Amino acid sequence: MEAIIELPKEMQASMQGNRLVLKSPKGESSKEFKALGISIKAEGNKVRISAAKDSKKEKKLVNSIQAHVKNLAKGLEKEYAYRLSIVYAHFPINVTKKENKIEIVNFLGSKKPKQALIVGKTSVEIKGKEIIVKGADKEHVGQTAANIEQLTRLKGKDRRIFQDGIFITAKE
Template structure:
């Protein structure tokens, strides 16, 4: 890996076999995702859907913890701590929508899957 210019980076592999070239492509994809995350950021939107018992989603610690109440009428309060660098917010435009934002696509998607897993 070498820096070619001010805004260019070159990743090379000479005489690489298939798995080594695949690893190089993975490194390039991670670098592109990091650049996009720092410049634009990543945003996932999740909606809570219910038929009879309305699910209440609240935020604690300034969007660092998501609390899910009344899931299927249960009295259990589910608390989902979000990874470092990921914040959550409730949407004002759409009812029952949770917006998850951050710079790292892997952490943002992991936060969405953690919320889905805890429910």
């Protein structure tokens, strides 16, 4: 079983141990792959993924790695972006960015600030009642948006009544 992925002409691929590194004029992105029985070779702007056997397990691994490589390349061409909306009824939620963390203050009137980690090389912009999370790595952008959304998750409350929070509204 073998899969060959053609990258755009301006993009170059290289292997550093188990880590695949993609470079383009817009930036650089990398991911580590540890799969037994799977070999990954980078040749210029092509990535070759091959398996020693043709079993179902190896086919699944090859297809998963192929999808990860395509996501890395797509992220370098056009950044992934998640839009989150800040929703509140009575207590205004204050959201600020501090280094590699997002801080939420006054959620449902609480005094203690809550913090969410910004994963990897993800950038976060706060504009009024909207938060925009951008980056080249789909997994890091999605995890950062999920971290922010999880901070305002309410346990043991009726969501029809307590509708305050920060919610993912769009994925681009």
